[in-house]
Amino acid sequence: MxxxxxxxxxxxxxxxxxxxxxxxxxxxxxxxxxxxxxxxxxxxxxxxxxxxxxxxxxxxxxxxxxxxxxxxxxxxxxxxxxxEDVFPDKYKRFMELEATATVRYEYSAATVPGLLQTEAYAREVFQVGRPRSEDDLEEHVAARMGRQDLLTRDDPPHYRAVLDEAVLRRPTRDPKMWEQQLNHLVQTAEWPNVTLQVLPFAAGLHDLLGGSLTVLWLSDGRSVGYVESSKTGELVENAADVEQLKLSYDLLRDSALSPRETVAFIRQVMEDSTTCDPPAQT
CATH class of the missing domain: 1.10.260.40 (lambda repressor-like DNA-binding domains)
Structure with a gap:
């Protein structure tokens, strides 16, 4: 036949x-x-x-x-x-690898990492990117929320995220939405497989300024990196290049606040956000 x-x-x-x-x-x-x-x-x-x-x-x-x-x-x-059809082809290879990773390290320079975003925060992130339609916006939000299962599945990876202080100093347009996002970070920091650290401005210059980095440790012993800006992303699989990225991450992590100091820092940002006077209307 x-x-x-x-x-x-x-x-x-x-x-x-x-x-x-x-x-x-x-x-x-x-x-x-x-x-x-x-x-x-x-x-x-x-x-x-x-x-x-x-x-x-x-x-x-x-x-x-x-x-x-x-x-x-x-x-x-x-x-x-x-x-997976929602994501660009160049990102799908990374998604295949992240599904099997046993350890995941991230550094985010400007926004809350996707795995830690609330739905409302994710929606605003995609809105400022000028989606083609409301349906397109909702597709991206749903896909991002779905990926967060990585942290709550039966065998989640150990996840460490270093957030630049800029991430916490750039609120959403809705103060209530921002408060919910900050509170979500505090709650997530208590999960046994999650470690959060804040890199304060006082840490000064570092090798990863201007972009974000994800390093995945895979079950077969390999490591890969993913370097990303607001519009582009590059998967790095060459072993020597990945080792350089891991070194940059280690140096950056050593300059960050401890997990306990990080939670206190986020709580202080929350308090400052709720006590600030609203901007004057003109």
Whole structure:
């Protein structure tokens, strides 16, 4: 029997497969969009976008659909594949590696690292990047939130993040949102697999100024680095280059506040943020 050819001549993407499966399950169930909206508590227009592939949705709505259709985690597994379509191809290799990392070190120069962002903070980060549409914005937010499972899974990596003081001195537009983000950092710092440190301005110049760095220790003993700016990112796999990045990180970490001092520092920023007078209106 000859091999079946794709109608479009292209391999179906995980995103299209997810949409087709969601649509098929509803058709087989005989449910209307209205009935499905009642059972999942999600808007029918939103559910329609999932079935047509306009949106891939959030982990929460996919879990709700799995529950309604009794499909275990089948849709959730398809969603895990589909969300990779949201990220640029050059970033997907890094995502493959981070999923298997046993240790992860990060330095962030300007914004809260993605794994530590609240949903509201992540949304503002993507908004200032001028997304093409509201759907595009929500896709990126959902994908970022989904990646945070790395820190809460059954076998999470040891995660250390060094935050430049600039990260904590650049608030969101909504003071309440900023307070929630800072509080989330304090709470996350208490997790057994997470270590947070702040690099104060007083530490002076260092080798990683102007960018952010992630170093992954993989289960096979290798290490890789990912150097990133606001618009570009580069995966570094050459062993000698990775060792140089690790050295730069070690020197930077040694200049940072201790984890206990870091929590106190963040709490002080929270207190300062709530006691400051609002800017004068003109």
């Amino acid at each position: 000859p091999a079946r050819k794709s109608i479009s001549g292209r391999k179906p993407s995980a995103r299209r497969l997810l949409a087709a499966e969601v649509a098929r399950l509803r058709a087989e169930s005989g449910k209307s969009l209205g009935q499905l909206a009642d059972e999942t508590t999600y808007d029918r227009t939103y559910l329609h976008k999932l079935e047509t592939g306009v949106r891939i949705g959030s982990p929460e709505v996919i879990a709700a659909l799995d529950k309604v259709y009794g499909t275990g985690e089948r849709l959730a597994m398809l969603w895990e594949l589909a969300r």
